[in-house]
Amino acid sequence: MNSAGTIATRERLSASQREALIKLLADEDQAVYQTIRDKIRSYGPQATEWLRPHTLSRDPVLRRRALEIVRYFDRQGADNRFLGFCLQHGEEFDLEQGAWLLAQTQYPEINSEAYQALLDSFAAELRERVDFGAEPRQVLTAVNHYLFQELGFVGNSANYYDPENSYLNRVVDRRTGNPINLCLVYLLVARRLRLPIVGIGLPGHFVCRYQSSASELYVDAFNRGAFLAKADCVQYLVRAHYNIRDQYLAPLSPRRFLLRICANLHQIYQQLEMVDETTRLHRYVVALSR
Numbered sequence: 001m002n003s004a005g006t007i008a009t010r011e012r013l014s015a016s017q018r019e020a021l022i023k024l025l026a027d028e029d030q031a032v033y034q035t036i037r038d039k040i041r042s043y044g045p046q047a048t049e050w051l052r053p054h055t056l057s058r059d060p061v062l063r064r065r066a067l068e069i070v071r072y073f074d075r076q077g078a079d080n081r082f083l084g085f086c087l088q089h090g091e092e093f094d095l096e097q098g099a100w101l102l103a104q105t106q107y108p109e110i111n112s113e114a115y116q117a118l119l120d121s122f123a124a125e126l127r128e129r130v131d132f133g134a135e136p137r138q139v140l141t142a143v144n145h146y147l148f149q150e151l152g153f154v155g156n157s158a159n160y161y162d163p164e165n166s167y168l169n170r171v172v173d174r175r176t177g178n179p180i181n182l183c184l185v186y187l188l189v190a191r192r193l194r195l196p197i198v199g200i201g202l203p204g205h206f207v208c209r210y211q212s213s214a215s216e217l218y219v220d221a222f223n224r225g226a227f228l229a230k231a232d233c234v235q236y237l238v239r240a241h242y243n244i245r246d247q248y249l250a251p252l253s254p255r256r257f258l259l260r261i262c263a264n265l266h267q268i269y270q271q272l273e274m275v276d277e278t279t280r281l282h283r284y285v286v287a288l289s290r
Contacts, residue, residue: 013043018050021036021039021040022051022054022062022066024036025037025040025054025062025065025066026059026061026062026065028061033065037065037068037069040069041069041072041073044073045073045076045077047069047073048069048070048073048074051066051069051070052066052070054066055067055070071108071109074108074109075105075106075108077108078101078104078105078108079105079280079283081101081104082098082101082102082104082105082284083283083284083287085097085098085101086098086258086284086287086288087287087290089255090255091253091254091255091256092253092254092255093254093255094254095184095187095188095254095257095258096116096188098254098258099168099184099258099261100112100115100116100168100169102167102168102258102261102262102284103167103168103169103170105280105284106163106167107167107169107170110169112169115168115169115172118172119172119185119188119189119192120192122146122147122151122189122192123189123192123193125146126142126143126146126189126193127193129142129146130142130143130193132193135215136210136212136215136217137215137217137227139195140195140210140217140219140225140227143186143189143190143193143195143225144219144224144225147185147186147189147225148224148225149224151175152175153175153176153177153182153185153221153224154175154176154224155176155177155178155179155182155221155222155223155224156176156177156178160178161268161271163265163268163269163272163277164177165177165178165181166178166180166181166261166264166265166268167181168181168184168185171184171185172185178206178222178264179205179206179207179220179221179222180199180201180206180257180260180261180264181261182221182222183199183206183207183208183219183221183222184199184257184261185221186208186219186221186225187199187208190208195210196210196211196212197209197210197219198211198251198252199251199252199257200218200233200248200249200250200251200252201248201252201256201257201260202233202236202237202248202249203237203240203242203248204240205220205222205236206222206260207219207220207221207228207233208221209251216229216230217229218230218232218233230249233248233249234249255288258288259285259288259289262281262284262285262288263285265277265281266278266281266282266284266285269281
C-alpha cells in the first residue's frame with residue numbers, strides 16, 4: 001500500500017473501527033488474527049499510538065498480540081536508525097553507540113543510557129581499586145579480577161552460537177558472550193579508565209591488546225582475561241593454518257569491529273534457518289562493507 005493510501009485509510013478509521021480491530025485481534029481463530037494483524041500493520045507505525053495501551057491488557061492473548069505488533073514497528077524504527085548510522089559514518093565512529101543501536105534492532109525496548117551508566121559504574125569501581133602507576137600487567141590483573149572473578153563475565157562455551165552472545169545488552173545481562181562481545185565489554189570499560197586497549201580480530205577468535213611505548217600485552221576476554229604475548233597469537237595462526245599477515249594483528253576500526261559482529265550474527269541466523277533475521281543482518285553487513 002502506498003503512503004498516500006495508508007494516510008487516507010488511517011484518517012477514515014473511527015474510534016469504533018479501532019475498537020473492532022482490537023477485539024478481533026484477540027480472536028481464537030488464527031486465520032482471523034493474522035488477517036487483523038496485517039490490517040493493523042497496514043496503517044503503519046502510527047497504529048502503535050492506539051495499540052500500545054493494550055500491551056497492558058488483562059487479556060493475555062490481546063496483550064501478547066498487541067505487544068508483538070508494537071514491537072514489530074519498534075524494531076522497524078530501530079532497523080532504520082542503525083542502517084542510517086552505518087551509512088552516515090566512515091571507518092571511525094562511536095563504537096559504543098553503534099553497538100547499542102545494533103542491540104535495539106533486536107531489543108528495541110532497552111534503555112541504552114541505563115546500560116551505559118552500568119558500564120560507568122564498573123569503571124568507577126575499578127578507578128577506586130586500581131593503581132594506575134603500577135606496571136601494565138598489574139593494572140590489567142586488577143581489571144581482570146573485577147570483571148571475570150567478581151562480576152563473573154565468562155565465555156559462553158556451552159552455547160557458543162547463541163545469537164544473544166552478540167548483542168551487548170544480553171552479554172551484560174547474562175555476563176556471558178562470544179569472544180568479540182566480551183572484548184567489547186572489556187574495551188568499553190578500559191576506555192572509561194583511559195587505558196590503551198584495542199580490539200584485535202584474529203581469524204576465528206578475538207582478543208584485546210594493551211599497548212604503550214614500553215609494553216604490549218594481549219588479553220583473551222573469552223578465557224577470563226588470560227594473558228597472551230604476540231608470539232602466542234602468531235602460534236595460534238600457525239596452528240590454525242593461517243598465513244601470518246600484519247592485518248591479523250592490527251587493531252580493528254570501529255566500522256570493521258561492528259561489521260565482524262554483524263557478519264557473525266548473519267552466519268548464526270543463516271545456520272538456524274531464521275530467514276527474516278538473516279535478511280536483516282545481510283542488510284547490515286552490506287551497509288558496513290561499503
